[in-house]
Amino acid sequence: MLELRGIHxxxxxQPLLRGVSFTVAAGETVCLLGASGSGKSTxxxxxxxxxxxxxxxVLWDGEDLAPIPAHLRNFGLVFQDYxxxxxxxxxxxxxxGLRMRNLPRHEIRTRVAAALEQVKMGAFASRPVGDxxxxxxxxxxxxxxxxxxxxxxxxxxPLGALDRALRxxxxxxxxGILHASGIPAIYVTHDQxxxxxxxxxxxxxxxxxxxxxxxxxxxxxxxxxxxxAEFLGLGNILAGKWLGEGRVETALGVVEAACETAAGRGxxxxxLIRPERVKMGGNGSRLKGRVSDxxxxxxxxxxxLENGLFFFAHVPPQVGQEIVFxxxxxxxxxxxxx
Amino acid sequence: MAQxxxxxxxxxxxxxxxxxxxxxxxxxxxxxxxxxLAFLGLFFFYPLARILVTTFDPAALTxxxxxxxxxxLRFTVYQATLSTLLTLLLGLPAAWLFARFEFPGKSLLRxxxxxxxxxxxxVVAAGFNALLGPRGLASFLFPLSSFQFSNTLTAxxxxxxxxxxxxxxxxxxxxxxxxDLRLEQAARSLGADGARVWLHVILPGLRPSLLAAxxxxxxxxxxxxxxxxxLGGPAFATLEVETYIQALHMLNLPLAGLLxxxxxxxxxxxxxxxxxxxxxxxVQANPRAVFESARPPRKGSEKLFVTGLVALLALFFVLPxxxxxxxxxxxxxxxRGERSSVQFALSGExxxxxxxNRRGSLFYVPxxxxxxxxxxxxxxxxxxxxxxxxxxxxxxxxxxELERWLDPFLMLPLGASAVTLGLGFIITFNRPLLPENGPxxxxxxxxxxxxxxxxxxxxxxALPFVIRTLQPALxxxxxRLRDAAASLGASxxxxxxxxxxxxxxxxxxxxGTFAFTVSLGEFGATALLARPEYPTIPVAIYRFxxxxxxxxxxxxxxxxxxxxxLATLGILLIERLRAPRGGEL
Numbered sequence: 001m002l003e004l005r006g007i008h009x010x011x012x013x014q015p016l017l018r019g020v021s022f023t024v025a026a027g028e029t030v031c032l033l034g035a036s037g038s039g040k041s042t043x044x045x046x047x048x049x050x051x052x053x054x055x056x057x058v059l060w061d062g063e064d065l066a067p068i069p070a071h072l073r074n075f076g077l078v079f080q081d082y083x084x085x086x087x088x089x090x091x092x093x094x095x096x097g098l099r100m101r102n103l104p105r106h107e108i109r110t111r112v113a114a115a116l117e118q119v120k121m122g123a124f125a126s127r128p129v130g131d132x133x134x135x136x137x138x139x140x141x142x143x144x145x146x147x148x149x150x151x152x153x154x155x156x157x158p159l160g161a162l163d164r165a166l167r168x169x170x171x172x173x174x175x176g177i178l179h180a181s182g183i184p185a186i187y188v189t190h191d192q193x194x195x196x197x198x199x200x201x202x203x204x205x206x207x208x209x210x211x212x213x214x215x216x217x218x219x220x221x222x223x224x225x226x227x228x229a230e231f232l233g234l235g236n237i238l239a240g241k242w243l244g245e246g247r248v249e250t251a252l253g254v255v256e257a258a259c260e261t262a263a264g265r266g267x268x269x270x271x272l273i274r275p276e277r278v279k280m281g282g283n284g285s286r287l288k289g290r291v292s293d294x295x296x297x298x299x300x301x302x303x304x305l306e307n308g309l310f311f312f313a314h315v316p317p318q319v320g321q322e323i324v325f326x327x328x329x330x331x332x333x334x335x336x337x338x
Numbered sequence: 339m340a341q342x343x344x345x346x347x348x349x350x351x352x353x354x355x356x357x358x359x360x361x362x363x364x365x366x367x368x369x370x371x372x373x374x375l376a377f378l379g380l381f382f383f384y385p386l387a388r389i390l391v392t393t394f395d396p397a398a399l400t401x402x403x404x405x406x407x408x409x410x411l412r413f414t415v416y417q418a419t420l421s422t423l424l425t426l427l428l429g430l431p432a433a434w435l436f437a438r439f440e441f442p443g444k445s446l447l448r449x450x451x452x453x454x455x456x457x458x459x460x461v462v463a464a465g466f467n468a469l470l471g472p473r474g475l476a477s478f479l480f481p482l483s484s485f486q487f488s489n490t491l492t493a494x495x496x497x498x499x500x501x502x503x504x505x506x507x508x509x510x511x512x513x514x515x516x517x518d519l520r521l522e523q524a525a526r527s528l529g530a531d532g533a534r535v536w537l538h539v540i541l542p543g544l545r546p547s548l549l550a551a552x553x554x555x556x557x558x559x560x561x562x563x564x565x566x567x568x569l570g571g572p573a574f575a576t577l578e579v580e581t582y583i584q585a586l587h588m589l590n591l592p593l594a595g596l597l598x599x600x601x602x603x604x605x606x607x608x609x610x611x612x613x614x615x616x617x618x619x620x621v622q623a624n625p626r627a628v629f630e631s632a633r634p635p636r637k638g639s640e641k642l643f644v645t646g647l648v649a650l651l652a653l654f655f656v657l658p659x660x661x662x663x664x665x666x667x668x669x670x671x672x673x674r675g676e677r678s679s680v681q682f683a684l685s686g687e688x689x690x691x692x693x694x695n696r697r698g699s700l701f702y703v704p705x706x707x708x709x710x711x712x713x714x715x716x717x718x719x720x721x722x723x724x725x726x727x728x729x730x731x732x733x734x735x736x737x738x739e740l741e742r743w744l745d746p747f748l749m750l751p752l753g754a755s756a757v758t759l760g761l762g763f764i765i766t767f768n769r770p771l772l773p774e775n776g777p778x779x780x781x782x783x784x785x786x787x788x789x790x791x792x793x794x795x796x797x798x799x800a801l802p803f804v805i806r807t808l809q810p811a812l813x814x815x816x817x818r819l820r821d822a823a824a825s826l827g828a829s830x831x832x833x834x835x836x837x838x839x840x841x842x843x844x845x846x847x848x849x850g851t852f853a854f855t856v857s858l859g860e861f862g863a864t865a866l867l868a869r870p871e872y873p874t875i876p877v878a879i880y881r882f883x884x885x886x887x888x889x890x891x892x893x894x895x896x897x898x899x900x901x902x903x904l905a906t907l908g909i910l911l912i913e914r915l916r917a918p919r920g921g922e923l
Binding site: 049088 | 520524525529531
């Protein structure tokens with residue numbers, strides 16, 4: 001449905017977006033994940049028509065949207081901190097887009113009521129928005145965007161200002177609402193937990209390009225680069241030197257890894273060691289390390305060794321204890337493919 | 339201490355010392371409050387009360403008096419409404435210009451628009467007179483045009499717009515600059531086009547600031563006195579002007595009292611309204627709001643708007659202030675018998691004349707004496723207002739319950755008009771201040787006959803400014819730093835010198851300059867109170883302007899130029915001294 005082709009944008013003289021391309025299919029929620037300042041919000045504003053790209057196209061069903069101004073695109077936009085109109089009530093905010101479409105009064109009333117019911121805010125219709133809590137304001141902002149039945153919904157870090165418990169709860173609801181309505185959505189965040197909780201598709205934005213797009217499990221299983229693996233928090237990232245014949249020299253010692261590198265012996269490679277792929281003790285463990293820290297977390301103990309490697313264990317070792325362990329290593333590309 | 343003793347022995351000693359400490363705190367606060375409150379009571383609230391009392395005199399409540407009061411009130415509201423609308427008409431585009439666009443000379447132009455607000459009214463009136471009056475430069479350049487400016491409503495409205503546009507620029511401009519861009523983006527993504535974004539989002543967002551700016555401008559136009567007296571002439575009587583005429587020319591104090599009482603009621607109501615509207619402006623502060631920064635104009639229509647408005651503002655705000663000094667050094671005299679051919683010559687004659695005591699001139703002394711009187715009064719005002727303002731400001735710098743309650747009272751003189759104040763002084767102090775047969779009464783000394791009355795009135799007018807200048811500076815004194823200095827071995831005096839003194843010195847100089855400038859330009863109260871042989875500069879300018887003859891006119895221009903120079907120096911000094919936010923330490 002939505003397709004972005006080679007979007008370029010500079011910000012204060014620096015290239016911010018350098019050819020962003022990705023697609024959003026019907027009924028699908030694409031989560032755009034990137035670090036703060038990577039241009040995610042700018043990309044959303046370009047899709048919304050609030051800003052112009054210097055190069056590239058935004059297509060909807062193959063039609064170029066460039067000549068269509070923001071107010072005629074019928075894309076809903078939900079902001080961080082909600083951007084509710086302070087001079088209007090809850091119902092007034094939700095009705096705003098419908099009034100702009102000059103709908104008859106009774107239809108506005110029924111659609112506002114329906115949208116507020118959808119986000120469980122029906123009882124708040126006549127309240128001024130200044131009285132609402134952050135979570136309530138975000139529900140109203142969502143209802144405001146839903147009421148116009150947009151072709152596409154866009155969320156710009158919508159839950160960033162809320163506390164964690166409320167955020168998890170709202171994410172679940174939002175996922176339900178998005179799937180029920182069938183409206184395709186782009187959800188922008190820098191928080192990978194949030195991304196995994198909502199995304200049908202993940203798109204990783206790094207240094208002005210989408211470095212990887214795919215289903216969450218696929219992106220997690222095959223991170224495209226060291227940056228992607230680190231940003232998604234997949235585990236330990238190690239630098240190593242390729243010795244050939246499936247062997248890599250690292251700070252831990254020489255490990256076995258199936259790297260496919262075009263470069264020859266001595267080339268730099270990046271390795272991923274997922275914490276769940278570290279096994280303490282057992283036969284064939286050849287690596288040694290001293291435990292520097294043990295931290296209890298909800299699902300087990302997080303063990304950190306003096307060489308920086310971390311993993312999880314159900315039976316915690318002692319701090320200072322020397323342990324033997326084995327690892328499974330995955331090879332990563334050091335540079336993002338461009 | 340009695341309360342302390344009544345408490346149980348177990349916690350007695352601690353509580354007692356606490357209460358003793360509290361009591362000494364309260365005593366100190368009362369001591370700080372006593373001088374300013376006593377002064378305000380005697381020289382502000384008491385005179386106002388006397389005015390209200392005269393209103394209940396049967397001599398005041400006659401149908402004729404009601405008629406005069408009502409027609410004055412009607413004209414006051416009429417001209418203030420027109421002036422406010424015109425000010426908004428110029429101020430709104432100007433606010434948009436300053437909030438939205440970058441252009442060369444922007445900060446200079448912004449400063450230019452702010453200068454008139456700080457200049458004495460007589461200077462502004464004289465400036466417009468020098469440009470557009472019957473003897474002004476425009477009438478010399480276009481001798482055959484039948485355009486009349488002086489003594490018209492147009493003159494009054496123009497000067498009011500000139501004065502108050504800066505208020506709209508400041509208040510609405512800051513609201514424009516602080517509006518959250520995402521609201522507009524949200525509106526556009528919800529389907530609102532440009533015009534509807536303005537109508538449904540931007541304007542409602544600006545409404546509190548528009549209301550506040552409009553109310554404040556209306557208040558200033560409502561209480562305007564010098565501009566109307568000097569530019570409007572006798573035909574236009576607002577409440578202020580009518581009060582002045584009735585008190586000074588008709589000697590009808592009951593009617594003047596009635597007019598003043600109406601004026602006072604209206605200004606207090608307007609001040610209260612302004613306080614409420616201004617409070618509503620500060621409702622929304624979104625920490626993540628996205629602001630728009632000013633940028634150079636891009637499209638052709640934007641360039642046209644910026645260029646046109648900048649040119650208009652520059653002309654409007656520069657020409658009168660340029661015409662004044664120019665006119666003060668130029669002779670425009672018609673040759674005898676030939677009215678149409680006016681000759682132009684540069685001359686310092688008007689300035690020289692200021693030093694000459696001519697027989698048959700308006701004064702019994704050389705006119706320059708007015709400048710000396712003004713400087714003397716201003717000096718006294720500075721001393722008095724600092725003396726009274728300092729204790730009040732130090733108490734307000736660490737406000738307690740008492741201070742929050744008293745604070746509005748200190749600011750009340752801002753709301754009352756100067757003419758009302760002057761009338762209050764006349765009514766109150768035309769009798770001996772001390773009991774006739776009291777021990778301190780030395781003969782028949784009346785305050786009204788003394789030259790002290792003028793600086794006393796000026797102090798009332800200046801005191802709110804002085805307190806508002808001192809208070810934030812004193813509040814910004816970092817007490818922790820004084821403690822740190824003490825812990826590092828500095829004696830209390832040295833700690834005070836190191837921490838407090840730089841701030842106190844700066845703030846006092848700034849507040850003193852404020853009082854000085856206010857006193858120099860004060861016209862409303864002075865017009866009523868100044869004794870004929872002790873004129874101040876504004877009074878002298880008014881007398882020169884109301885007399886016929888080119889020489890009188892020229893001397894008014896020369897005097898007004900001197901006053902403008904002094905006031906500008908004062909403004910510049912205050913700007914230079916404005917303490918950097920949060921102190922510089």
